[in-house]
Amino acid sequence: MSAAASSQLGTKQPAAKAQRFPKRVHKQPSQPQMPFVRPTIYSTENPAPDVNEAHLSITHGDCVEGMKLLANASVDLVIADPPYDIGVGKAVWDTVPHYMQWSRTWLAEAVRVLKPGGALMLYGSPERLWICHLKIMCADEFGLEFKQHISWVYKQGGDSRMNNMVKYAVRMEHLEWFVKPGAGHTFNLDAGTEAYSEAEFKEALAKGVGRVTAESLSRGKPPKNWWDIPRENSRSKEREYGSHPSMKPLRICDRIVGIHSNVGDTVLVPFGGSGSECVAVGAAGRKLVAYEQEAEYHRIIVRRMKGPWRSHRRQYRRTRSRRGPYSPP
Numbered sequence: 530m531s532a533a534a535s536s537q538l539g540t541k542q543p544a545a546k547a548q549r550f551p552k553r554v555h556k557q558p559s560q561p562q563m564p565f566v567r568p569t570i571y572s573t574e575n576p577a578p579d580v581n582e583a584h585l586s587i588t589h590g591d592c593v594e595g596m597k598l599l600a601n602a603s604v605d606l607v608i609a610d611p612p613y614d615i616g617v618g619k620a621v622w623d624t625v626p627h628y629m630q631w632s633r634t635w636l637a638e639a640v641r642v643l644k645p646g647g648a649l650m651l652y653g654s655p656e657r658l659w660i661c662h663l664k665i666m667c668a669d670e671f672g673l674e675f676k677q678h679i680s681w682v683y684k685q686g687g688d689s690r691m692n693n694m695v696k697y698a699v700r701m702e703h704l705e706w707f708v709k710p711g712a713g714h715t716f717n718l719d720a721g722t723e724a725y726s727e728a729e730f731k732e733a734l735a736k737g738v739g740r741v742t743a744e745s746l747s748r749g750k751p752p753k754n755w756w757d758i759p760r761e762n763s764r765s766k767e768r769e770y771g772s773h774p775s776m777k778p779l780r781i782c783d784r785i786v787g788i789h790s791n792v793g794d795t796v797l798v799p800f801g802g803s804g805s806e807c808v809a810v811g812a813a814g815r816k817l818v819a820y821e822q823e824a825e826y827h828r829i830i831v832r833r834m835k836g837p838w839r840s841h842r843r844q845y846r847r848t849r850s851r852r853g854p855y856s857p858p
């Protein structure tokens with residue numbers, strides 16, 4: 530008798546084994562941990578004796594001068610969030626050609642010190658054309674391999690300007706991923722996956738019948754090329770250590786560091802700003818070489834690195850060990 534016929538007759542068929550939402554199915558590979566190290570503060574007048582040996586070095590001064598002291602092929606990852614406004618504040622460039630000329634000087638050093646296979650993650654504003662120039666420069670002049678464009682999108686912004694708006698609200702930023710050719714690159718998939726909620730899990734199973742299984746979904750959602758992560762707003766606890774106009778959220782920095790580097794690797798942050806990348810690098814047990822030329826911002830980095838990054842490190846470890854697929858804090 531067919532299943533349809535038997536159900537019409539009210540006979541019970543053995544139920545197909547339901548695929549259950551896995552609570553803790555995926556074990557993170559254990560990562561070696563680095564001992565806690567105090568950040569060391571330097572200046573370009575008083576540089577680290579051997580910057581490549583320092584665990585967490587934060588230098589007050591010009592990154593181009595600082596990077597000149599680094600050995601060739603000595604860093605595994607560069608996270609660059611350069612200033613992009615021309616003729617603003619203490620900016621040393623007043624025209625686009627001058628900005629490009631300056632960009633060439635820091636990019637030349639950053640690419641020189643990057644190891645083959647190392648990644649350059651470059652931020653850019655969607656409101657400025659410079660990122661297009663910089664991308665072409667990275668590929669054509671410095672021979673970097675363009676891997677992918679990532680959009681960082683966020684939900685707030687523009688609401689207070691609704692009365693006189695004449696263009697779209699800006700709610701995204703560019704992040705460009707380049708790799709120095711010559712060796713395989715790091716891409717830690719598990720650091721980029723996010724856990725499915727129970728509802729999403731059920732939906733993915735239902736939609737992917739025959740293609741996806743509970744086991745495959747237990748690895749989490751594949752990392753995508755747009756990241757929906759809120760900005761650090763004025764009430765964020767990260768702002769307590771001082772104000773900076775372009776503070777990046779720690780969740781973005783954690784993602785970049787986790788996916789594109791390994792424990793013990795050296796990460797170069799040429800434009801320290803408020804130190805978000807520095808906190809993430811220290812928390813994840815990587816070595817840090819960072820620069821910031823403004824004394825006021827350098828002090829914010831030092832304040833954040835001397836205290837809160839330790840608690841962020843505990844949080845980072847807890848998140849990675851408990852939840853299986855990395856789900857940002």
Ligand SMILES: C[S@@+](CC[C@H](N)C(=O)[O-])C[C@H]1O[C@@H](n2cnc3c(N)ncnc32)[C@H](O)[C@@H]1O
Nearest residue numbers: 591592610775776777800802803804805821822
């Ligand atoms: C866009 S902000 C970086 C923000 C950072 N990602 C954060 O989350 O706070 C750029 C920073 O680079 C610094 N800067 C600009 N030119 C520099 C240079 N030549 N050397 C070192 N720092 C520089 C600026 O003072 C500014 O704080």
